[in-house]
Amino acid sequence: MIKIRSLVKDFDGHCVLNGVNLDVAAGDIKVVMGASGCGKSTLLRCLNRLLDVTSGSIHFMGNDITHKDTDVRQLRQQIGFVFQQFALYRHLSVLDNVTLALRKLRGLSRADANEKASFELEKLAMIDHRHKYPAQISGGQKQRVAIARALAMDPSMIVFDEPTSALDPIMSREVAALIRTLNEERVTILCVTHDVALGKVLSDNVVFLDRGEVKAEASFDYLCHDHPDAEVRAFFGRGESR
Amino acid sequence: MLPFIEILATLAEGVAYTVWVTVVCSVTGVGVGLTVVALRKLEISSLTIFLDVFTYVFRAVPLLVMLFIVYFGFPSLGVKLSPLLAMVLSLGVIAGAYLGEVYRGALQAVDDHEILAAQSMGFNRWQILLLIEFPQMLRFSFPGMVNEFTTVLKYSPFAYTVGMPEITKQAMALTGVTNQGIEIYLAAGLLYFAIYRILLLALQAVENYWRIPGMKPL
Numbered sequence: 001m002i003k004i005r006s007l008v009k010d011f012d013g014h015c016v017l018n019g020v021n022l023d024v025a026a027g028d029i030k031v032v033m034g035a036s037g038c039g040k041s042t043l044l045r046c047l048n049r050l051l052d053v054t055s056g057s058i059h060f061m062g063n064d065i066t067h068k069d070t071d072v073r074q075l076r077q078q079i080g081f082v083f084q085q086f087a088l089y090r091h092l093s094v095l096d097n098v099t100l101a102l103r104k105l106r107g108l109s110r111a112d113a114n115e116k117a118s119f120e121l122e123k124l125a126m127i128d129h130r131h132k133y134p135a136q137i138s139g140g141q142k143q144r145v146a147i148a149r150a151l152a153m154d155p156s157m158i159v160f161d162e163p164t165s166a167l168d169p170i171m172s173r174e175v176a177a178l179i180r181t182l183n184e185e186r187v188t189i190l191c192v193t194h195d196v197a198l199g200k201v202l203s204d205n206v207v208f209l210d211r212g213e214v215k216a217e218a219s220f221d222y223l224c225h226d227h228p229d230a231e232v233r234a235f236f237g238r239g240e241s242r
Numbered sequence: 243m244l245p246f247i248e249i250l251a252t253l254a255e256g257v258a259y260t261v262w263v264t265v266v267c268s269v270t271g272v273g274v275g276l277t278v279v280a281l282r283k284l285e286i287s288s289l290t291i292f293l294d295v296f297t298y299v300f301r302a303v304p305l306l307v308m309l310f311i312v313y314f315g316f317p318s319l320g321v322k323l324s325p326l327l328a329m330v331l332s333l334g335v336i337a338g339a340y341l342g343e344v345y346r347g348a349l350q351a352v353d354d355h356e357i358l359a360a361q362s363m364g365f366n367r368w369q370i371l372l373l374i375e376f377p378q379m380l381r382f383s384f385p386g387m388v389n390e391f392t393t394v395l396k397y398s399p400f401a402y403t404v405g406m407p408e409i410t411k412q413a414m415a416l417t418g419v420t421n422q423g424i425e426i427y428l429a430a431g432l433l434y435f436a437i438y439r440i441l442l443l444a445l446q447a448v449e450n451y452w453r454i455p456g457m458k459p460l
């Protein structure tokens with residue numbers, strides 16, 4: 001689904017991504033981990049062209065989306081995004097948060113959009129809250145709405161940027177389990193996080209990103225106990241104590 | 243001696259003009275203010291400089307000067323304006339300059355993450371402006387808007403200088419023939435206060451209707 005090759009991104013000479021290679025196969029779940037500031041969000045933003053890459057290529061469903069003539073809006077509709085800060089539209093009800101893009105981008109009637117949105121909200125156990133507003137629901141519930149909002153567009157894949165970082169441990173586990181369930185239903189997922197516990201729930205393997213480079217792609221066990229670099233072992237060791 | 247109630251009744255003939263000037267100039271102000279913030283969004287530096295100058299000038303020059311330029315100055319250019327249009331082009335546009343600043347501040351209260359999320363979903367910048375930013379901005383700027391509308395009401399008496407028979411004009415005319423200045427201007431003040439109260443109630447009703455459930459005022 002996604003094939004990233006030698007991706008370089010710098011901001012005014014300051015190199016944030018330095019030759020990243022990454023593959024995500026259809027139906028797969030890929031977890032990218034790394035310390036704060038290592039370029040995780042930057043990587044995701046290159047993927048949907050919120051940022052233009054400096055060099056390298058990103059193939060999405062066979063097309064190099066770094067090309068100038070890529071239909072960016074089409075691309076963005078195919079990649080669902082879920083953020084750490086939930087980013088629900090504060091002035092819209094839960095239901096309208098999910099229907100907005102269906103109505104304004106897909107041109108669905110309100111009735112059809114409501115039906116589609118209700119289906120997704122039902123799936124995420126948020127249907128009873130559909131008339132509430134973002135300020136009236138908990139963080140975990142907000143994240144479920146954000147996921148429903150992404151799913152409603154029937155994206156080819158969903159990208160998660162630190163989906164649990166703003167949640168308490170119980171809600172984190174809930175959201176982690178949810179993401180895993182989605183993948184079991186064959187939704188392609190790319191998740192970046194520095195939450196080791198989340199990474200472990202999602203996948204046995206993890207891509208370790210360090211200062212803009214993929215340092216390792218290996219199992220948690222290996223990274224935690226056997227990786228030659230003590231810093232890497234320490235990073236993944238944090239998850240052990242939980 | 244005219245009884246107070248009769249004074250009120252006479253002045254009340256000007257109420258419709260006062261309300262009309264206030265409403266039309268306020269609506270103009272909202273339109274101008276929205277246009278200013280929308281144009282700022284284009285981030286064209288020459289346009290932004292123009293908007294800065296516009297905002298600066300229209301907030302700095304006294305209303306009466308602006309009104310006289312428009313009403314007494316423009317005819318020399320061959321443009322003859324009605325009193326209402328002259329008020330719109332002075333008071334209305336000045337209100338717009340102030341509201342543009344009110345909106346600019348409120349726009350900053352819109353969460354960047356929501357805009358990022360909307361961009362990521364594939365909305366273009368005008369859709370984001372109309373569907374996300376403006377609806378929130380208008381709610382956040384409500385107190386500022388109410389303030390500005392009140393100011394417009396209180397500047398509306400200047401309409402008498404270009405011959406509009408609003409409340410203050412009626413009061414002046416009546417003082418000329420009765421010599422009951424205190425009662426007359428007291429009655430005028432009372433009418434303005436009544437208009438102010440009704441305006442406020444109406445705006446509060448709108449604000450309550452548009453309030454985002456569960457959200458604390460900023």
Ligand SMILES: Nc1ncnc2c1ncn2[C@@H]1O[C@H](COP(=O)(O)OP(=O)(O)OP(=O)(O)O)[C@@H](O)[C@H]1O
Nearest residue numbers: 011016034035036037038039040041042043162194
């Ligand atoms: N628009 C930008 N202009 C300049 N530098 C930027 C920009 N965006 C990000 N950076 C820099 O790029 C680096 C990586 O940022 P990024 O947001 O990708 O990190 P991250 O891995 O997502 O971190 P976190 O875990 O804190 O979210 C940081 O040093 C940041 O300062």
Ligand SMILES: [Mg+2]
Nearest residue numbers: 040041042161
């Ligand atoms: Mg980040």
